[in-house]
Amino acid sequence: MNKDVETEFIVADAIVEELVKSGVEVVFGIVSIHNMPIYDAIKRDGSIYCVTARGESGAVNMADGYARTTGKLGVVITSTGTGAGNGAGSLVEAWNAGAPVLHLTGEVSSSYLGMENGYIHQCKDQHSMMKGACKNAHLLKKPNQIYPFIRQAINQALTPPQGPITVEIPINYQSAIITKNNYMENTRTFGNPQDISLSIVKKIRAAKRPVLWTGSGAIASDAAExxxxxxxxxxxxVITSQAGKGIIPEDHPLCIGHFASYPEVQRLLKEADLLISIGIRFRSNETASWKVEIPKEHISIDIDQNAINRNYECTHSIIGDAKDIVDQLLTHLHQESNEKLHEYRHEVENVRNQVRQSLRSTLGPYEQFVDAMNDILPDNAILVRDVTVPANVWGSRLVDISKPRTSIHASGGGIGQGLPTAIGAHFGEKNRSVVLMAGDGGFMVNVGEMSTAVQENLPLVVLLFDDGGYGVLRSIQNNAYGRQVAVDLNSPDFVSLARSMGFTAMKIRSANDFTLKLSESIKSKKPTLLMIDMQAVGPMAKPFEGPPGAAEAFQPKKI
Known part of the structure; x- marks a missing residue:
């Protein structure tokens, strides 16, 4: 831009203005020739802090982690073409998690769109790629429409069911001069939930063995209380999905937690006379590929009308915000409290204890790891879990979560996204401890983001469980075929690698050592990596066999 037009208002300025209006304080991303006008506008405005990631994939995960921890809009900026493509897998994760993320990406100059003439960073059909990875994607076609264009995208990301929205802005439009517009900001409105019918209230009052099953929708609506x-x-x-952890404190006697596929909980569900599901997708891994049976009477509460009957049929559905709906239910139900459930509550506590003890008996030396984390981690610590055996087996079930938005896991099942997600979570809650559970295989995917954590002086604690390979897949292969292939990995010296990037790092060879070093790491307030040598610690008492039903899915069969 030449000096004469530096004071002119351009599309990039309008984008930043809308972000600031929406309360955005931090953006994550990678600067590029196809987004430089946006970055420069952020610099000129001075209201938003830029976090520079080491890759677009990690940048999207950071925005995702920030959004999940805070409930606010997470914003990420990538380049076009390859840069946008690098972020696509992480956008899929944000979509699976229902995280409100705004992805700002460039596009080639408008006159070259769809021409396939080799313009730098050009992609054959970027728009379709982004639509496939997101809740929705939008391409700016007229520069003077930028105000409603960005406002619509922000509203869509934040409107339940929340999810990532990509906006593509051709590079020549980013610096296009426009008239400053006082575009009126829309108020977010979700609509009032329908009046709760008396028949639904009567069903709940009459239930002698009710069960609640909650998911991320309950967390998103802030319905924990x-x-x-x-x-x-x-x-x-209360049964929870992984994403629903923390909706009720996990030391509460009524909290079953993330144990839906366990036999004891399946029996409890089978014998229940009413299920109330709140903001949950009933994912395959959490229902043993939908083999878990639910009661005939099923009241579904969800803000997404497309969720109704998607995986399990319901007898009653209430469409709307979970917090508002449960508030209405409480108003009706307080008129007549139920005092008939003492015996049932005792049974629930027994089931709660049985599933936990059943799992603990399989852990061997890792049972002490669970106790150490429950004893040492602050109640408001944020626990992020990548896809790894310890996280799958016990990190997502036995490490107690006390508050909503303090438990983050890989909803879409992709490995390696834990580290940047934890970095984003730290930006959302800088005064909290953030702890990441990761495996050696997945950790290498985004290992460069350790430099981002150090550059931003984040006291992240990484618990790196090193089993020399892709442990989850190794276990599934052994269980399905009795053999393994392409799962063993030659790892670097993680301690030396971490230290070279500015982390405090040490190797853990025993459960006692873990307890001591974890306590020191939390207190130090420095970026720290504890590399757990799983061979030295020893095996679990019962080998991990993969998610329920995983092995049978790979057996030869006629279709």
Whole structure:
């Protein structure tokens, strides 16, 4: 831009203005020739802090982690073409998690769109790629429409069911001069949930063995207080999905937690006379590929009308915000408290204890790891889990989560996204401890983001479980075929690698050593990596066999 037009208002300025109006304080990304006008506008405005990631994939994960921890809009900026493509896998993760993320990406100059003439960073059909990875994607076609264009994208990302929205802005449009516009900001409105019918209230009052099953939708609506009160009022155990952890404190006697596929919980569900599901997708891994049976009477509460009957049929559905709906239910139900559930509550506590003890008996030396984490981690610590055997087996079930938005896992099942997601979570809650559980295989995918954590002085604690390979897949292969292939990895010296990037790092060879070093790491307030040598620690008492039903899915069969 020449000096004469430096004071002119351009599209990039309008983008930044809308971000600031929406309360955006931090963006994550990689600067490029196809987004430089946006970065320069951020610099000129001075209101937003830029975090420079080491890759677009990690940058998207950071915005995702920030959004999940805070409930605010996470913003990421990538280049076009390859840069946008690098972020696509992480956008799929954000979509699976229902995280409100705004992805700002460039596009080639408008006159070259779709021409396939080799313009730098050009992609054959970037728009379709982005639509496939996101809740939705939009291409700016007229520069003077930028205000409603960006406002619509922000509203879509934040409107339930939340999810990532990509906006593509051709590079020649980013610096296009426009008239400054006082475009009125829309107020987010979700609509009032329908009036709760008396028949639904009567069903709940009459239930002698009710069960609540909650997911990320309950977390997104900030319904933790209401869900806990409802559980206590009707005496219902609370099963959670991985994404629903923390909706009720996991040391609460009514919290079953993330154990839906366990036999004891399946029996409890089979014998229940009412299920109330709140903001949950009923994912395959969490329902043993939908083999878990639910009661005939099923009240579904979800803000997404497309979720109704998607995986399990319901007898009653209530469309709307979970917090508002449960509040209405509580108003009706308080008129007549249920005092018939003492025996049932005792049964629930037994099931809760049985599933935990059943799992603990399989852990061997790792049982002490669980106790150390529960004893040492602050109640408000944020636990991020990548895809790894310890996280799958016990990190997502036995490490207690006390508050909503303090538990983050790989919803889409992709490996290696834990480190940048944890970095984003740290930006959302800088005064909290953030702990990452990762495996050696996945950790290498985004290992360069350790430099981002150090550059930003984040006291992240990484628990790196090194089993010399892709442990989850190794276990599934052994269980399905009795052999393994392409899962063994030659790892670097993680301690030396971490130290070279500015982390405090040490090797852990025993459970006692882990307890001591974890305590020191949390207190140090420095970026720290504890590399757990799983061979030295020893095997679990019972080998991990993969998610329920995983092995049988790979057996030869006629289709």
């Amino acid at each position: 209401q869900v806990t009160e409802l559980a206590e009022l009707i005496g219902a155990p």
